[in-house]
Amino acid sequence: MTERQTSPTVLETADVVILGAGPAGLTLGNLLHAAGVDCVVLERADRTHVQTRARAGFLAANTVRVLDRHGLAEGLRRHGRPHGVCEFRTEDGSFRLDYGALGRREQHTVYPQQDLVTDLLTHYLDAGGRIAFETEAQSVQEAAGPRPTVTVRDAEGRPGRWSARYAAGCDGRHGAARRSLPAGTRRYHRDHGVSWLGLLAEAPPSMDAVGYAMHPAGFAGHMARTADITRYYLQYERGTPADAWPEERIRAELDLRMRTAEHGPLHHGRIVQRTVIDLESDVIEPLRHGSLLLAGDAASLPAPAAAKGANLAVLEAELLAEALIEDLAHGDSRALDRYSARCLAHIWRAQDFAHWMIQFLHSPAGPDGESFFHESMRRSRVESLRTSRTHQDWFAENYVGI
Template identity: 40%
Template sequence: MRTSVGIIGGGPAGLLLARLLHRTGIDCVVLESRTRAYVEERQRAGMLEQGTVDALRACGAGDRLNAEGLVHRGIELRFDGERHHIDFPGLTGGRTVTIYAQTEIVKDLVSLQLDGGPTLLFEAQALAVDGVEGGEPVVRFLHEGRERTLSCAYVVGCDGSHGIASAALPAGASRAYAHEYPYSWLGILADVPPSCEELIYARGEGGFALHSMRSPSVSRLYLQVPNGTDPADWPDERVWDELAARFAVDGDWRLERGPVTAKSVTPMRSLVREPMRHGRLFLAGDAAHIVPPTGAKGLNLAVSDVRVLAQGFAELHRSGSSRLLDRYSEVALTRVWQATRFSYDMTKMLHAQPDSDAFEARMQLARLRRITASRTAAAELAAHYTGLPLAL
């Protein structure tokens, strides 16, 4: 097989890039190692920045998003028994965020891809990427029981932090900056309407808790737990009791409970690879960076990466200039590091820190009180949460 851009990974980053390239007249092929059913049911993020929503609408993937997405005008911070609302539109000039599950984004993009879009191969496992320092890279992959090759002008790795694309970088071609957090998230999906119209970020005595949702009838909730926690050690009633304790506030508010349909533990880490390009190989999304979910940045960073790449390929296709494509890593990393910093700060401010002292706990409260008492501090949080403008 031969194409202009070979895309490894059929998650939201790879699928959106393929859609953007297709609309510009650039041919591409997407290789996804998993089945279509697996990809469309894989539970991941659900909070979309304003720019992500705009990009999905612009590429023709906005119909169900517009009909089913839940627009949020802020978040609620809870600590010391108090509730504080952060008004996104009032602090950012009108920007909002939208709840729309990654599974639904993938379904929308797969449908568009298969309806006259570029080639999308499921169960196509990339084995190696060769020749990225030359003029025509080749992706070797396994599909339908035999090894095949895909020759490309460029390769984009959207296959996650453990994928073949990042592993294809020669020794010394990039550096990984990583940080492991001393706690994890226990997450549940529950068939119960959300207890609040907006997300709640709570700093409780027992640690952090997050109230989120997937739809008007499905709630998504998280608890800070020690690393190595076994979900089996947290029966449903214990989860609900601990969530209620961490969300507790003065006044009349109750956490609604319902049947738990899924339960999992997610470790927390940050990772950034520099640079995000080597030769004709580009990294995007989790292949290039990982952030803790506290700041809701993972999916949104992946979208901003491929938006930059798509514009770079479009400029090359239109005028023959590689100016923007050559600046991809520089442009993307500026945004990546700011999102990494924001996610790190949110995580440190809201989570109980193992082995910390009373001074550190008071510093966390001081940071929270600055946000709730200062319009400047609240506006900075709102600007980062709703997404910084894409600067090219």
């Protein structure tokens, strides 16, 4: 494989400059490059980091269809595993939900995000795509003009500039694209007041289902990643460092909250990664600002309670690629004019379901009457999901869908 890496110190040009080599940026780069659009991906990290940063691992059915449609699904078709069952463990008993047989009868594909990113990057480079690793975008200037300029700095601190017809911000909520948004851009933000300790353990899955445990001590989650790696989550006190709990306490909390005395032991294994996750959601409106367009986490950040982030990123990348190709190859800008509204319809639906999941999985804090009221409502939702086929169909459609 020939890697074409660019590190500009003078003005360089491309039709589309893509900020960020995550699922959104690399999907967009692949689709534009395949259509003959001159594009470049700018990524602040090195290649090893891009290919090894562990994130989500559940791909929605539509995400798989998008990748299939563009010849980008070979790896996940070989190594991904279908998954369609949740198990809920609650104070009122436990139940399983075969969501793959409910709603639209769609399943997830379990495929670690770092593997998907590696596939997308390899395909892009093998096809001759341009990328600049260790090149951090600083700002997008003159986005309202005919050719925005992206200022960058490479690993040695040398400045550079890229001139483009369009800049695609796929660099997350703290990246240059968001920093470059004009005054008055609407940002909708919600802190859900819940934190998780995210764990990767060198252990085979302990369940054949996604495990959601609601316990008076707090939420716990079990999600398979590979045959040898399991993702665990523990509700965690806000502000506590990730390394505050010894492994013995983590294992004890998992056993308690997952109710192993009733359901059998967990495979624990060595913990290889810890991350504190504050559950927050935000949305930018609109997603187009002249020649600057947003996708992925730069466009919206759904709280990670429903596995929507990477799936929204791939969907948005396909919609943005279609719109840019129509404009650059055919001179038709109507799809670009509709891009923001089309994406936001999907984004707000995903945000709604993620918010529902957070309320469903977590008991409200405090002993006051309002907390008792909300806790009673939460338990009623659990019972409705356990017994109502209509509710189960709704859950399945929204859990897998985007």
